[in-house]
Every structure is written in C-alpha cells, then in structure tokens.
Amino acid sequence: MPEAQAPEQEFAINEEAAVAPEREIAVSEGEPLVEVTDLTVTFGGLTALDHVSFDIRRGEILGLIGPNGAGKTTCFNAMTGVYRASSGDVRLEGQTLLGKKKHQITRAGLARTFQNIRLFGEMSALENVAVGLDARHRTGMIGAMLRLPRHYREEKQIIERGMELLDFVGIADRALHPARDLPYGYQRRLEIARALATDPKLLCLDEPAAGFNPAEKEELMALIRTVRDEGYTVLLIEHDMKLVMGVTDRIVVLEFGKKIADDVPSAIQQDPAVIAAYLGEEADDVDA
C-alpha cells in the first residue's frame, strides 16, 4: 500500500553538517553540569555504591573506571534511573534526577548506551535513531493518525538529522539495514547515534569499546573526542586503562563501591591507591 500522500518535499540531507547539541544548556563551559552527591545504592544487605560524589563539568570527557565489580555500571544505572538510589542525589543543571522516570531522565538530557548492545533489532538503523529523536518530539495519537503539520515537521527532521547522526558515527551506508543484521562495530556506533539523537546534555557511554580490537578502539576514541568537540559532555565507563588515559580529561576511580581517586589522567596514573586496585585485580586475573 503506498503511503498516504504527503506534501512533496526535498530533503536536505547534509551529511557533512555538524551534529552539535540543539538545546540550550543552563551551565557554561567548564562548570559542573551533573553533580553526584553521596550516591549510595544497596541491594539487600550489599552496598554496591557507597557515598560516591563527583561532578561532571560541561564540555569534558569524564572517565569512570575501576576494577570489575567496583560499581561503575551501578553508578550509571542509578544516575539513569534504572536502579533506585538509597540515598544521595544526582543533579543535572541543579535539578535532581532522582525519583524521575527513566524516560523523563532521558528527556531531561541524560542519554546512555548499553554495555551489552540493546538496539531494536527489527528496526533499521535510521529507525533506531528515529526513536531517539522522538524523545524530543511531541506528536501523539491524533497528530499521527491525521498527520497534522507537526508530524510532517518531525518526520522531516528525522530524515535529515537522523542521517546526519548516522553519518557522523560513520554508519550511514547501512541506514536502511535492520539493526540486528549490522556488523558488531556498526551496532556499537548505532548505539551512540541513537543516544545522541535524544539531544543529550550528558552522553553516558557504558564500555562502548567492549569487544573491539585495538585499531577499532582507537577509531572509537577518535569518535568520542569528536563528539566532545561538537559540544557534548561525555561520561565514559571503560575497563581498558590505556584507552581511558588517552581520551579523558578527568578520571574518577571506583573500588568496592567507593571513590578512591578523582583527578586528571596523568595524576591518576601515578596514584598509589589506583595502582594497588588495578594490581590487585590483575593478580586475581592470574589466579582465575
């Protein structure tokens, strides 16, 4: 069945355009965009995150690292509303995020990717990005059914900005492919494009380079730097120390749910507590 008649449109798919954030951000460059204060998460009797505090400043790439089980992903999940924090606070531009629903947090400006890729498999790459873009759209049942002007505006934006984003992460050549058929590296990049599509103030990447070989990791780090240069703030969880050192502006180190360091990469590298934490882990790895 052909699609219902829409006004004839020319698309301005400009694949070289910048994908800078489209929203106003209340804090200025270098000021704290997100403040995590005394964040604590407990599961039953187990304290997974213990009074962790740090800031994420606008325009920086903040690395969140730590040995396995240190609470990195827990911290992430508490910030994005997946887990409920037992105490403490997470503020975005001074507004608390705790108690908000997950979709509200995303629309407030905190977007994330998943460590174990969670794309919408049946949907094409472009449609996946469209779902992200829809976070900022407002067409509802009536508007969509009757195709009111706003619907057309938003659909046009999806094609234009959606293609821009796909091109930005370097996967526009498979825009119409179902996500599940994409190669692994493309899926990882699509996750980033989908998160960027929500027009986040803070982009949270949960081990985006997992499963990549060193060359691919290098490329991805270049992409993350470009994302930052476009004006996004990035929170990066990463296991690979070398990688984090190369790309981040500042690093927060967690161990056993507690923050043990918070400094620039060069200082972190010298920090005895961090070295001990990682040495301990390597010893564990040898045992296992």
Next chain:
Amino acid sequence: MSNHSPLGSVGATQTAIGEELADVTKKHKRTAALRQWWNDRSRLQQWLMLLVVVALAYLLPVINPPLITTEPANDFAISCFNMALYALVALGLNVVVGQAGLLDLGYIGFFAVGAYVAALWTSSDSTFVHIPYLATLPLAMIVTVVFGIALGLPTLRLRGDYLAIVTLGFGEIIRLLATIIPGLKGNTGFQNLGRPPGTNADGEALFTASNGLPWYWLVVTIIIIVAVLLGNLERSRVGRAWIAIREDEDAAEIMGVPTFNFKLAAFGTGAAIGGLAGALMGGQVGFVNNQKFDVPTSILFLAAVVLGGRGNKVGVILGGAIVAYIPLRFTELAAYKYLIFGIVLVLLMIFRPQGLFPAKAHLLTYGSRIRRWVKKEQAPAQPEGGPPPGSAPPAPGGSTAQSTRRARKET
C-alpha cells in the same frame, strides 16, 4: 575504511547503500524482488494497481468464483462478510500483539462489549434510549476504549507475562457478566438490532441479516479507512514507539519513550477496533447473546494475527480472512477448526514465526522517499564518478539531493 571514520564521505555512503539493497535482495529474494518491483513503479501506477485490488475485493461476492465459493453450504456474501469481520478484528488485535508485543488473550471481551453496545442502544428488546444503528459504531468504539483503558491502567504496568492471564480473565469476566447481569439478558439475548438505513428499488431494506452484500461492502470500506489510519500511526512516532516496546521495553523507556502511555494507546486502539467489529457483527446477525464470546474464539483471533504475520497489516487482513474462510468453505472441517488452528499456531511458531506474509514494517513517513532518493542518487552519480568526498556544501539549504538532481537534468 572511510565508512569507519567519524566523518564518512558522501560518495562512499551512497555506493554502499546500493550494495546494501543488493544484500537485501540476496537474503529475501522473492519478497525483496517483489518489493523492489513495487517500489520501481511510479506513484500513479501504484495507486492504479491498488485500485484494481480494492475493486476486486469489493466485487468478490458478486463474482462468486467457483471453487473458492463457500456455497452451497454457506451463502457466499455472508461468508465474505465474516471473512472481512475477522480481517478487521485481526487488524485491531495486530496493533496490540503484533506492534506493541502485548499478548492479549481476552480480545473477545472488547468484541463482546461492542456487540452489546449495538444491542443495548438499538435492539427492540432493550429498554435503553434507542439511537440510529450507525451511531452505535462510534459509540461502541468509545465504550470499548473506556473498557480498554480501565483494564490497561492497572495491568499494563505489570510484567508482560501477567498481562496474558489478566486479559484472559477479562475475556471470561465479560462473558460471565453478560450471563449474570439480568439487563444483559444472558442466553435469551437481544433480537432485532438496528441496521443502517437505505432501501433498494423495491422499497425493501438494504441491510438485512440474509443479505450479506451491503454488510460486506460496509466492512470492507471500514477496513480500508482503518488500515489507512493505522498505516499513518505505524509510520509515525507512535508506531516506532510500539515496535521499540515490542523489541526491548526497557531500552525503549531509557531512550525516552513513555512506554506506559504508548502501551495504553496500543491497548485502547486495539480495543476500539475490536468494539467496532463487535458492533458490526451484532448489526449483521441482528441478534446478540452471551454464547459467542468465549475464549477459544479469542484464540482464533490470535491465530489470525499470527498466521498473517504479526506486525504486517496486509498480512493480518489475509490471516483473518483465512481463519474465517476455512471452516466456511470446508464445512467438514468446521467441527475441527479449533484443533486445526491450534496445530497451525504450534507449527507456525516452530517453522515460520513470521507468519505466512512477513514484511518488515516501515516506520518512517518519508521512508519510501528516502529509499527512492537513494536510488536516484545512484543513477546519475555513476557517470560523473560520484561526487568527490567532502564536496557537498555545508549549509543546510544546499542539499546534495538537490545538486545531484540538477546534475541529472542536465545530462
């Protein structure tokens, strides 16, 4: 390697999309070839062909093709009406099960509510205010939406598995209430339901229980309207939200989809169409009692959706028609229809979970146009060796699409 750089070049991008189309063709050769052929037709050709199909659909009971006909056992026009009715039901249930991925086993409940709305407001046995039959169609939809929301509000927050049991319970409860509440007249039921106005040349009523033809045409017309509106929903934010929920509800929520609202919307939409179908059924048969609304029929509806291909409008319309058609055509099988469709459900899930007529849903309003745009870009780009990387003007207004299109006109 340019594909992997953060800023891939335009030329490489377009060539690769061409390769991608070839890839797809290799995978699903037949369907893709058909779709390719369809996409290659002009707008006008597409509409003309569609018009022929629709005309044939309307004329089906008039042509009454031998072999296909259900006569002498069942009047073919009435059989066609029943097929169309199942198709409409399947279309509605498809929104809930196929698109939003919510397993609703009590869909018959909404169908029943619709039928009772038509009965209560038009039957000579009812003490309610009487309104014209056609007015009961929108009324049935409104009432079923209310029921749908009343059922969905407490249950759609629950785990998906629980929805199946709660909807199953709902289907049963509606049937029980029809039995218990004296105002709904249980097994006695309501007779002489209203019917649409209109008389033929002899001055006899056009819409009667024995004349299936006008009823069939009415339902086909409704199916077309509903399919167009659902198509609009599908290729919009709403349709994308539904599919996203079906694929991964948590991820959808985290990507900013208010999943509860959209699940409720799917539930309400499905309910409204189910109610509409119920009111049509009541009108055609002219009689409504508590006997037709059992859970096995609900499972038949589910079978129609699964058979046709979950998520595919045209597929589920055919699925609905097939489920209704088989017991009418092969009357010796009618007694075994539940058994047959039970086996069909199991076999389909094992061997062909995508149903008989699978199709990938298109979820973007401009989806077909972007596919076409990609194709147009291919053709002229080749002789010129493709636009050199980075040559596209950076300003949003000056699109590569326009510039290449201009280039093609010149050649």
Next chain:
Amino acid sequence: MSGDWITFDLGRLVDSFWSTTLDGLTLGAIYALVALGYTLVYGVLNLINFAHSEVFIAGAFAVVFVLSGLGFGPSAPHMSLGLLILDIALAMIAAMLVSAGTALVVERVAYKPLRDKGAPRLAFLISAIGMSFVIQYLFFVWRGPSAEPNRTMYRPKPIFDVFGVIINSQQLTIIIAAVVMMVCVDQLVRRTKLGRGIRAVAQDPDTATLMGVNKERIIMATFMIGGALAGAAAVFYVMRVPAGVFYMGGFILGIKAFAAAVLGGIGNIRGALLGGLLIGLIGNYGATVLGDSQWTDVVIFVVLVVVLMVRPNGILGSNLGKVRA
C-alpha cells in the same frame, strides 16, 4: 434493569463461615497442586506454560478411565478401606504418569524447537497456547462436549465436629494429601541433586550448563514433576468436582490455578501453596457473599489485579533461583 442481580450479604458468609472456609481450602489445595506446575516451569524457563491446564485435564481423564475400569460408578462402592486406598492409589499413579507424559510432550513439541532457535518470548507463549488448544480439542473430538459420568470413590463422612465445625473425610484427605505433596516438592527442590540442578538452571541457565548441569534434562524433569503433581491434583479434582471432567475442565480450573501461582508469586513454590489456598478461599467467600457461584471467577480476578498493583511480583515475590537450600 432489575436491581437484585447482585446482592452483598455478609450474613450469608457468617452463617456458613466454616463450611465455606473448609471447602475453599479443599479447592485451594487442588489449585495449589496445579499452580506448582506453572510455578516450576516459570521458575526454570521464565515462561508461562499455557498448556499446563491440559496436562491436568489429561490426568483427570486418566483417573476417570482407571476408576471405570476398576468398576467404580456414580454411587460409592462397597469395598474394604484397604482395597479402596489401593484403587485410588492406582488411579493416582496412572494420572501422574499420563499428566507427566503429556507435560513431556508439550515440552518437546511446543518449547524445545523454539528454544533451539532462540525464539522470542512471545513465540513460546503462542506455541504453548496452540498446544493447549490442540490437546483440549483432541479431547473434544474424542470424548465429545459433555462431561464424563461421575465416578464416586467414597461418600464423604463427617469426621470432626469441633464447636459445630464439621470437617468431612474428603476435605481432610485432599487438604492433608496436597500439603504433604507440596512439602515433598519443596524439599525436593531444596535438598536433592535434581533440585539443585533446577535451582541452578532457574538462576542462570548458561552458567549452570558450564558447571556441568544438563539443562535439557533439568527442563524435562521440571515439566514432568509439574505434570505429576497436576496428575495427583486430578484425583482430588475427580473426588471434589466429579462432574468436571470434560474438554474445557482443564481451562476452567487452570485459569484459577494460574491466578494462584501469580498471586503467591510465580516461580515461588511456597507462593503456589499460599496462592492456591487464598484463591480457593477468596473464590468461595466471594461467591457466598454475592450469592452466586458465577461470581467466583470475577472476584478472583479483581482480587488478583488489586494484589498485583500493590505487589507486582505476587505476595511472596522471589523466584525459584533465589531459594536457599
């Protein structure tokens, strides 16, 4: 509309409180046994076995056929207690075998092929519904729409009379036997090697496989244990509801048993017991207060929805994997 179709009469319940309660517990014990099947399968596979109601009714048919073969008829037989117990035991063994066999067939036909393909959840639910339909209508084609004639095992005799509360032998048999069986299953899952395997698969199928647990065997065993319990329930069902053995009988009871499993917390063995007894009581109380047994299902479902709104994972919540030995 006439006004007296629904009455709310607590007096009726007060008058017959103890008999209503005891009967509710009897029915609840049967629901609980069937609910265990739902819960065990859910615990291990995280999937609802919609065909479990048919696993149960297959057992009920087996009971009727065996009893007929042994010469039981509509009126209670005259035989020694020992012989009676032997005959009932025979019927129970047959029912447990038939139900366990049916459950195994359901697993192999409706679940295994989909598991091998890694099908989405919805596909499992639909194939199980299809399987349920197939079994139901096989019985319909074979035995017709009407119920099997009554097979009475014994006439219930009052045993206790405590302050006017009369407990009859049937109620006592069913409640005690059902509870004993459930305790056995609980211990089986908590203490035996098989139970450890079941818990391991419930917790993390992949790791369990790596640790040398044969996942396929555990799944089959789980289906068969659930089936055997449904078969046992079938014997009590024939005692309590002798006219209920027909093709739709499984569906009618299954939907309540399923509600029981969900109410107690699906995947939780003790939850199934609690949920079963509660559903039995709620249904009976509701029907008594509202004055019509047709209300039973309505009341059960309204209560179920209300409870789930407050406790989305059922009353006892947790799942099979978290059970500590």
